[in-house]
Amino acid sequence: xxxxxxxxxxxxxxxxxxxxxxxxxxxxxxxxxxxxxxxxxxxxxxxxxxxxxxxxxxxxxxxxxxxxxxxxxxxxxxxxxxxxxxxxxxxxxxxxxxxxxxxxxxxxxxxxxxxxxxxxxxxxxxxxxxxxxxxxxxxxxxxxxxxxxxxxxxxxxxxxxxxxxxxxxxxxxxxxxxxxxxxxxxxxxxxxxxxxxxxxxxxxxxxxxxxxxxxxxxxxxxxxxxxxxxxxxxxxxxxxxxxxxxxxxxxxxxxxxxxxxxxxxxxxxxxxxxxxxxxxxxxxxxxxxxxxxxxxxxxxxxxxxxxxxxx
Amino acid sequence: xxxxxxxxxxxxxxxxxxxxxxxxxxxxxxxxxxxxxxxxxxxxxxxxxxxxxxxxxxxxxxxxxxxxxxxxxxxxxxxxxxxxxxxxxxxxxxxxxxxxxxxxxxxxxxxxxxxxxxxxxxxxxxxxxxxxxxxxxxxxxxxxxxxxxxxxxxxxxxxxxxxxxxxxxxxxxxxxxxxxxxxxx
Numbered sequence: 001x002x003x004x005x006x007x008x009x010x011x012x013x014x015x016x017x018x019x020x021x022x023x024x025x026x027x028x029x030x031x032x033x034x035x036x037x038x039x040x041x042x043x044x045x046x047x048x049x050x051x052x053x054x055x056x057x058x059x060x061x062x063x064x065x066x067x068x069x070x071x072x073x074x075x076x077x078x079x080x081x082x083x084x085x086x087x088x089x090x091x092x093x094x095x096x097x098x099x100x101x102x103x104x105x106x107x108x109x110x111x112x113x114x115x116x117x118x119x120x121x122x123x124x125x126x127x128x129x130x131x132x133x134x135x136x137x138x139x140x141x142x143x144x145x146x147x148x149x150x151x152x153x154x155x156x157x158x159x160x161x162x163x164x165x166x167x168x169x170x171x172x173x174x175x176x177x178x179x180x181x182x183x184x185x186x187x188x189x190x191x192x193x194x195x196x197x198x199x200x201x202x203x204x205x206x207x208x209x210x211x212x213x214x215x216x217x218x219x220x221x222x223x224x225x226x227x228x229x230x231x232x233x234x235x236x237x238x239x240x241x242x243x244x245x246x247x248x249x250x251x252x253x254x255x256x257x258x259x260x261x262x263x264x265x266x267x268x269x270x271x272x273x274x275x276x277x278x279x280x281x282x283x284x285x286x287x288x289x290x291x292x293x294x295x296x297x298x299x300x301x302x303x304x305x306x307x308x309x310x311x
Numbered sequence: 312x313x314x315x316x317x318x319x320x321x322x323x324x325x326x327x328x329x330x331x332x333x334x335x336x337x338x339x340x341x342x343x344x345x346x347x348x349x350x351x352x353x354x355x356x357x358x359x360x361x362x363x364x365x366x367x368x369x370x371x372x373x374x375x376x377x378x379x380x381x382x383x384x385x386x387x388x389x390x391x392x393x394x395x396x397x398x399x400x401x402x403x404x405x406x407x408x409x410x411x412x413x414x415x416x417x418x419x420x421x422x423x424x425x426x427x428x429x430x431x432x433x434x435x436x437x438x439x440x441x442x443x444x445x446x447x448x449x450x451x452x453x454x455x456x457x458x459x460x461x462x463x464x465x466x467x468x469x470x471x472x473x474x475x476x477x478x479x480x481x482x483x484x485x486x487x488x489x490x491x492x493x494x495x496x
Contacts (some may be wrong), residue, residue: 102348102350103344103346106342110342132459133456134456142339
C-alpha cells in the first residue's frame with residue numbers, strides 16, 4: 001500500500017514538473033528564446049521519447065527557427081506514433097509548405113481539418129497555402145471561414161486584402177487592409193499589407209506612409225524595407241508617370257509589350273494610309289519617346305534614389 | 312468550459328456550418344493542388360513576358376530555345392522535350408514554307424520580290440510571336456508560383472540578344488539547306 005502511495009506521489013510530482021516545464025517552454029517561445037525552448041523540450045523528450053505531443057512541439061520550434069527539413073522529420077515521427085495528432089499534422093503542413101512541397105502540405109492540412117474543422121489556425125494556414133499557389137477564390141473563401149470563427153483575426157483580413165490586391169480590386173484591398181490594421185495597429189505586417197494595397201491601387205504616397213510605419217515597427221525586416229523603397233520610387237516625380245502606366249498595362253494581356261505592339265501597328269497603318277510626314281513624324285516621335293521612357297524610367301529612378309535617398 | 316458557453320456555441324455553429332455546407336462549399340475541403348503546384352526544382356527563371364517580346368525579333372527558333380530553357384529553370388524538366396519538339400516542328404515547317412514561297416514567288420520584278428521577302432520575314436515573326444504566346448500561357452502559372460516564393464526573375468536582356476543572334480544563324484542555315492533542296496528538286 002505504501003509502495004502504491006509512493007508511486008502515485010512520484011507520478012503526481014512528475015506530472016507537475018512536466019506542466020511547469022511546458023509553461024516554461026511557452027514563455028520562452030513568447031519571448032523568442034527558441035533555442036532555450038528547444039533545450040527544455042528535448043529534456044522532456046529524454047524522459048518520454050514516444051510522446052507525440054512533445055515531438056509535435058519540438059517540430060513546431062524547429063520550423064519556427066527556419067529548420068523546415070528537421071521540423072518535417074520530427075513531425076512525421078510524431079505522426080508515426082499518433083496519426084491523428086492535429087498539431088503534428090499542422091506542423092507537417094507548415095514545414096512542407098516552407099519546403100515548397102505544396103501538394104504534401106495540402107494533404108496534411110486536409111487531414112488535420114477532417115479531424116478539427118473549426119481550428120481557425122488550420123484554416124488560416126490552408127488559406128495561405130492556397131494564396132501562395134494562386135488559388136485566389138479558395139483562399140478568399142477560406143479567409144471568410146476564419147473570420148466566421150474568429151472575427152477579430154487580423155491575419156484573415158490581411159489575407160483577404162492581399163487576394164483583392166492580386167485581383168486588382170483596389171477599393172476592396174484597401175478596405176480589408178484597413179480592417180487588419182485596426183485590429184493590429186502596431187504590427188509591421190498590417191502596415192505592409194495596407195501599403196501593398198495602396199501601391200496596387202494607384203495611391204503611392206499613402207503606400208509610402210504605411211510602409212514607412214512598417215519599417216519603423218520592424219527595421220530589421222528586409223522584405224519591409226524593399227517594399228518601402230519600391231513605394232518611395234513610385235512617388236518620385238521622374239517615375240510617377242511610369243508607375244501609373246504600369247498600373248494600366250498590368251491589367252492588359254501582354255503588359256508593356258502592348259505599348260511596343262501598338263507602336264508597330266501604328267507605323268504600319270500610317271504607312272498604308274499615306275499619312276503626311278509632317279503629321280506622322282511628331283506622332284511617331286512622341287510615341288517613341290513614351291516607349292523609351294517606359295523602358296528607362298526604372299533605371300533612372302534607381303539612380304535618382306542613390307543620389308537622393310528616401311527619408 | 313461550461314456547456315452552452317458562448318465560444319462552445321460558436322464552435323458548434325461553425326462546425327455545423329462547415330459540415331452542413333451546401334454542395335458548392337464541399338470543394339473547399341477537396342484537394343486543389345497537383346505536382347505542377349510544387350515549388351521544388353526552381354532555378355533562376357526568366358519572365359515569360361520578356362521571352363515573348365524576344366520571340367518577335369528572334370522568330371520561332373528563338374521561341375523554341377528560350378521557352379525550352381525556361382521550362383527547365385521553372386522546374387519542369389518533363390516539359391522540356393515535348394515543348395522543344397512541338398516548337399521545332401512548327402519552326403521548321405514555317406522556315407521551309409517561307410523559303411518555298413519566297414523562291415516560287417521570285418520573278419523579274421525587284422519591287423515585288425522585295426515586298427514578298429518582307430512579307431515572308433513578317434510572317435516568320437508572327438509565327439514566332441504566336442509560339443511565344445503559347446509558351447507564355449504554358450508557363451504563366453508556374454512563373455506566378457515562382458514569384459509567390461519570393462524569387463526574382465533573371466535578367467533576360469543579354470540572353471535574349473544572344474538567342475536572337477543564334478536564331479538568325481540557325482534560320483539562315485536551315486533556309487539555305489531548304490533552298491538548295493528546292494533547287495535540286
